[in-house]
Amino acid sequence: MWILFAIGSALFAGATSVLAKCGIKKTDSTVATAVRTVVVLAMSFVMVLIVGSLGGIRDISAKAWVFLILSGIATGASWLCYFRALQFGDINKVVPIDKSSTILTLLLAFIVLGEPITWLKSVCVVLIAAGTYMMIERKKNDEKKETRRSWIVYAVLSAVFAALTSILGKIGISGVESNLGTMIRTAVVLIMSWLMVFVTGKTSSLRGISGKELGFICLSGVATGGSWLCYYKALRDGLASVVVPIDKLSILVTIAFSYFVFREKLSRKALIGLVLIVAGTLLMLVKV
Numbered sequence: 557m558w559i560l561f562a563i564g565s566a567l568f569a570g571a572t573s574v575l576a577k578c579g580i581k582k583t584d585s586t587v588a589t590a591v592r593t594v595v596v597l598a599m600s601f602v603m604v605l606i607v608g609s610l611g612g613i614r615d616i617s618a619k620a621w622v623f624l625i626l627s628g629i630a631t632g633a634s635w636l637c638y639f640r641a642l643q644f645g646d647i648n649k650v651v652p653i654d655k656s657s658t659i660l661t662l663l664l665a666f667i668v669l670g671e672p673i674t675w676l677k678s679v680c681v682v683l684i685a686a687g688t689y690m691m692i693e694r695k696k697n698d699e700k701k702e703t704r705r706s707w708i709v710y711a712v713l714s715a716v717f718a719a720l721t722s723i724l725g726k727i728g729i730s731g732v733e734s735n736l737g738t739m740i741r742t743a744v745v746l747i748m749s750w751l752m753v754f755v756t757g758k759t760s761s762l763r764g765i766s767g768k769e770l771g772f773i774c775l776s777g778v779a780t781g782g783s784w785l786c787y788y789k790a791l792r793d794g795l796a797s798v799v800v801p802i803d804k805l806s807i808l809v810t811i812a813f814s815y816f817v818f819r820e821k822l823s824r825k826a827l828i829g830l831v832l833i834v835a836g837t838l839l840m841l842v843k844v
Contacts, residue, residue: 558794561786562802568783570809572776573651574817577642579772585639587761588773590749593635595777596784597746600739603785609733613740616732623728624737627721628744634717635745636752637710645707647814648822652691652833653711655804658684658840660719665796668723676839680801683836690829691822725788726796734789742784801840807833 580588604610616624641650659681665671692708729737753759765773783806790799811830814820822830 558790561790565787566806570806572779574813575776585643592777596781599781627724628741630720632745632748638714641707641710657715657718680836687829687832
């Protein structure tokens with residue numbers, strides 16, 4: 557059953573990137589992150605009320621609290637970096653880098669959680685790394701955007717923090733009802749993202765958000781909430797080294813949407829890279 561939740565997480569996550577991209581054409585990415593987090597927290601809270609797990613907050617151990625909070629901080633950092641990269645870079649380039657967090661997650665799962673790395677998973681790492689490199693190829697129109705090449709740095713940081721999120725979340729969610737754990741983590745992200753809005757002096761940007769972009773930002777929050785609820789349910793019951801790769805297959809959904817919505821096309825080289833990433837991801841699900 558946890559595999560089905562992981563697949564659901566991938567579908568929602570794939571839609572999130574495209575919806576968010578539509579919502580940050582003119583809206584600052586930090587402000588958009590803060591707004592959409594409100595939607596995610598609302599969804600998480602409703603789910604906690606539905607399953608009746610709110611009372612379980614009193615039974616959460618100190619260790620679980622620490623790791624849930626750390627996971628929330630890592631998530632907040634990943635989001636801020638990811639949507640900053642998404643604002644300036646093409647979806648077809650940003651998403652593959654972000655999804656490469658699978659590699660670091662595998663290493664951390666081995667070191668921290670003791671999950672084994674087989675020879676097959678090692679091959680998968682090579683395939684994903686090679687595919688990611690091929691998908692972030694330099695295009696001619698990038699020369700005109702050289703001043704905004706910093707999106708690459710933000711995309712890489714997003715991947716690093718995303719990997720930390722998975723491991724910290726796996727530890728923190730142990731013994732905690734998944735919806736309740738998601739709500740706590742989201743609350744941390746909310747505090748962190750709004751602090752960033754105030755610290756960077758971007759509160760005035762809130763009034764400038766158009767109704768259309770606000771709608772897309774809220775929809776991306778709904779998609780994110782759905783993805784998170786499925787993801788942490790799967791992460792609590794399954795192996796992090798399997799759940800994370802399935803979740804990363806959201807790249808297929810994102811690439812498909814980016815083609816139909818933004819007309820972003822893949823070159824032959826990038827298409828081969830996508831095939832390598834998907835192949836490496838699917839092979840991770842094979843038990844040896």
